[in-house]
Amino acid sequence: MSVLSGKKIVLGISGGIAAYKTATLVRMFIKAGAEVQVIMTPASKDFVTPLTLSTLSKNPVFSAFYNEEDENASWNNHVEIGLWADLMLIAPATANTLSKMANGTCDNLLLATYLSAKCPVYFAPAMDLDMYKHPSTLTSFSKLQSFGNIMIPAESGELASGLSGEGRMAEPENIISFIENDVAGKLPLRGKKILVTAGPTHEAIDPVRFIGNHSSGKMGFEIANEAAKLGAEVTLISGPSHLNVENESVQLVRVVSAEEMYQACHLFFEKTDVAIAAAAVADYRPKNRATQKIKKEESSFNIELERTKDILVSLGEIKKNQFLIGFALETENEIENAKAKIQKKNLDLIVLNSLQDDGAGFGTPTNKVTFIDKNFTIEPMDLKSKGAVARDILNKVIAHYND
Structure with missing residues (x-):
């Protein structure tokens, strides 16, 4: 059984082409026995549909603080979501979202939830080669890790630009494996x-x-x-x-x-x-x-x-x-x-x-x-x-x- 079984996971998706991999990621979390709540930035919906992710996660997908089309709808409480989670994963984590996380910018539901979360936070960067190596991006990595956030390193391979190099978001199976190993390694009775x-x-x-x-x-x-x-x-x-x-x-x-x-x-x-x-x-x-079964013959039995x-x-x-x-x-x-x-x-x-x-x-x-x-x-x-x-x-x- 996966150490993720029974875990409540918030999956934050930002606006990069690697967002298409999150459908597989959600499916793998569910298969591992986790409960998944997806939060999308508005830009991420250009790459993968909320309908796909809500169907796979069996939960509504959130992307705004409230439903503008329904004046009677209750708001999506970022504090409740952040406290609900056993762990949070932001994947793909674009350079823009990482910079906002590192500097406390809070202009969408995903970032508000991140700032409210009390659980371990993992992030899987995804961007082009030069962006991945830019000093500002490296500073974001360093600051987030100093906050205690856990980086799932990008992999090398063909990028959306056509270049090949480091910056490709880790494959879903590698993300799952990374988190499982990290969680298992920190369990207080591991090995007992x-x-x-x-x-x-x-x-x-x-x-x-x-x-x-x-x-x-x-x-x-x-x-x-x-x-x-x-x-x-x-x-x-x-x-x-x-x-x-x-x-x-x-x-x-x-x-x-x-x-x-x-x-x-x-x-x-x-x-x-x-x-x-x-x-x-x-x-x-x-x-x-x-x-043999004892028969009821005497008035008392010792x-x-x-x-x-x-x-x-x-x-x-x-x-x-x-x-x-x-x-x-x-x-x-x-x-x-x-x-x-x-x-x-x-x-x-x-x-x-x-x-x-x-x-x-x-x-x-x-x-x-x-x-x-x-x-x-x-x-x-x-x-x-x-x-x-x-x-x-x-x-x-x-x-x-x-x-």
């Missing part, structure tokens, strides 16, 4: 291997009945998907759950019982950098599993239970340099019980859930957690979506590697 457990386990009583709990697996799946977005190589070991991974780069291993999860965790743990145990693993299982293996304890015993994170779901003496688990299981961090908090626990879209590290530093968090909690957990991982 993260193991995540999720969901409940089901401990069989007979072929049709089991002991389990109400865990949906949502917290673990959110952590896995967010970790993959941040560049990690993720293995997700999930007990029975209806959920599926959103990011194709997550390796999903499905298990049923605590024993199966134990075996899967030990299979991957040695080569793992970070392990996040979000699964609600059963503490007990039936000592003897019936091979099941002898035995302890399952404690996966976190076993991982804590063998960990070397792994950063090990556990979860604790408590109903009383929450902080003290969580601290005891940190010591007993050799954890670096524990994520404490309390069933006393509204909006936390199994089956909810939200969670309210408290972080406690191995030094017993306590950090209570507000009620948040499980996706936001996942990001908070992974920020702890990032901070660990940045120390």
Whole structure:
């Protein structure tokens, strides 16, 4: 899966002949899983039609602050567009547009959006050979890069003038590759291997009945998907759950019982950098599993239970340099019980859930957690979506590697 999947991209098009390549560029962004909003300068519409780009992007194309033909139309808010974007690309970036960007000239919607953008901005120059080498153009390149904007160098080849040399806008596939490599190289968990457990386990009583709990697996799946977005190589070991991974780069291993999860965790743990145990693993299982469905014959029925293996304890015993994170779901003496688990299981961090908090626990879209590290530093968090909690957990991982 492309690192551009799920990204919101503003594509700014200025008035050069290379604008004809932007149809392919939009199509490639969409194929990579990105959402694209095109903004055109008025001059660029002489080279490629808004209809083509709106059809390919599946979004209306903007080129002015408002529709002069519709007095009731709302204006195109350049600030909203600039804040919406995860990244902005200006391609082709003509000498005229580059000069305006470098000097803060704001005479069209594209430039107003550029000046409002808080995201990374890429620009792909396109102009004739002598223009590309002119001191004023080189000054624009230098100023824009000093602003933190990222230049996608022009390529050499036949130019519109008939000359051949440097100044040709990079081909769409090369632009996509450049941006993907740049984004991937800056992801904070790039190169890290993260193991995540999720969901409940089901401990069989007979072929049709089991002991389990109400865990949906949502917290673990959110952590896995967010970790993959941040560049990690993720293995997700999930007990029975209806959920599926959103990011194709997550390796999903499905298990049923605590024993199966134990075996899967030990299979991957040695080569793992970070392990996040979000699964609600059963503490007990039936000592003897019936091979046939148990018939309803007696007025009462007893099941002898035995302890399952404690996966976190076993991982804590063998960990070397792994950063090990556990979860604790408590109903009383929450902080003290969580601290005891940190010591007993050799954890670096524990994520404490309390069933006393509204909006936390199994089956909810939200969670309210408290972080406690191995030094017993306590950090209570507000009620948040499980996706936001996942990001908070992974920020702890990032901070660990940045120390």
